[in-house]
Amino acid sequence: MPSFTYPEKNELERFVAARYRTGWVWQVIFLSALIIAIFSLSALLLNIVDGAFGYVAYEFKKDPLTISEKPLDQLNQQELIALLQANLSRGAYNKLNNEKPMESRSQGELYNLVIERIIQVKTLQTYPLFRSLFEKAAIEAEVSERYPGARLEFRSWLSPTFLTTPQSSKAEFAGVRTAVLGSLWLVGIAIAFALPVGVGAAVYLQEYANKKSFISRVIQTNINNLAGVPSIVYGMLGLAIFVRAWEPFTSGAMFGITDTNGRTILSAGLTMGILVLPLVIINAQEAIKAVPDSLRQAAYGVGATRWQTVWHHVLPNALPGILTGSILAMSRAIGETAPLIVVGASTFITIDPQSPFTKFTALPIQIYQWTSRAQSEFQAIAAAAILVLLGLLLTLNATAILLRNRFQRRW
């Protein structure tokens, strides 16, 4: 064999160095890709956090000191009622009293009423978090110049109150309670539909159907493609089928509920369920595929039927993977906006969803609606609502992961 086939010794050193150099270049490229990804995600998060906290310049229509000697939040129920009676017009007071008698309202509710109806906070300007932190003096100067008499306060738009109060037309009093509950209902219905149907379909495709047959190949290709169909198309489907064609069922008319039309949580939840179904099927199929064949053979070898093999061995071993798939499905369902708009989510609604047959709103809808408002305080609560959405997503995912780890008994 001729010796010049490979580089000579001195040449070899250079050759090896060149190989290391190429490797190093690629390593740097991969690292920068990672850095770009981390940078974009951080920028996204910081941008949201920036909007959700910060200084607020506001003024009172009526100064609390002029109507009460004690600070308002220290007044008891009777004093607050007296305050309302004294400062509201007779008609306005009676209207409120008719909605819900004053005596039956809690101190917190009355306090909110006083703030909302008498004090009437008016937000003049909001400032983002980072400006608030680093340019406090400039903000103070700007406020005293442009809004004489205004108060400046650091405010976290994301607060326990924000989570527990329903929607309001005034950003200062608006909350996401209705939207969060709506989103939870939606995801619940979507998963309750998609998980059993999706896992069932996956089990059939993997364990029963002849994978080489023309029909199952067509079905498989279609499922893969359906996972990529734009969500608005599913919205159209939901509108045509669940909202219109199945109206007696989805509006609850079948069950004696008469005050709604088909635009209910149930319609939206089922639409979301169909939307995530291909995702659930594909993930469940992958999980089932990952169960080693030796395990199936072991079960068949001791005389198990196909069903016994699937139920006792394949499904338990695929369960962690199936749950991972449902986590992805949940994440998708909770963030989808387009199909909800088509199916007809209400943008302004203050009553908690009580059953699947109620009108609803969801977090993405709420965020969309708030971001489209011009006032800066609505931008701030939109940012806060986005944080709630992210938090909700993380909570749901963490729950699913905990569940998965519980089921995943390692042998």
Next chain:
Amino acid sequence: MQPANNTQYAIETRNLSIFYGEFEAVTNVNLQIEKQKITAIIGPSGCGKSTLLRAFNRMNDFVPTSHVRGEILLQGTNLYGKEIDPVEVRRRIGMVFQKPNPFPKSIYENIAWGARINGYKGNMDELVEQSLRAAALWDEVKDKLKQSAYALSGGQQQRLCIARTIAIQPEIILMDEPASALDPIATLKIEELMQELKRNYTIIIVTHNMQQAARVSDYTAMMMLHGDTRSGTVIEYDRTDVIFTRPKDKRTEDYVTGRFG
């Protein structure tokens, strides 16, 4: 279980050919497997040994395109008859696989599961103990029955798989290279165990290891690719000492003496 009619052989094949789609993997096999003996199937790689073995308990059914021509008779009944349920066949003809494949469950459950799904009604603890004793594993695991089967060594796992098979009380045990993934000591234990087991069971073993076939088996079937179709068939079947000392076929002699394959 009493045999339906008192046939001489544990199981026999008549003109058995096995196909994967159009491809004829095994051609025209006629074997009479003796009761309570160990029969080894030897031959070079890819000659259809495992295919033939899997035909005995219809494990080939899981390959969608596979089908057979000819008959396999168990107590005079054709296992490929229309009225035969493959699940029933697999209960009567147990199988031990090449790689130990215990269930991802406890040692106890590994044995109890097969018994339970087959409707065993007796005392489960007793069955587990007897099966483990029969597989020469009881002394090693009696204190850790609730522990994972995966914590056992490879050889112990394989003996657990044998115990699992014994627990459903089959008539025949098929072994597909049961020791190929094990070290020599674990292999020896399996071989000793097979000698114990043949008092009660008929054993058919596929092996690549010629010494193993010579050591453990009473009968040996030599398989080889054959003819224009290059499909596997049994070229010689006789008592093991005959196959290894005075084979009639030149190809068998070349193979067992190591001049080929």
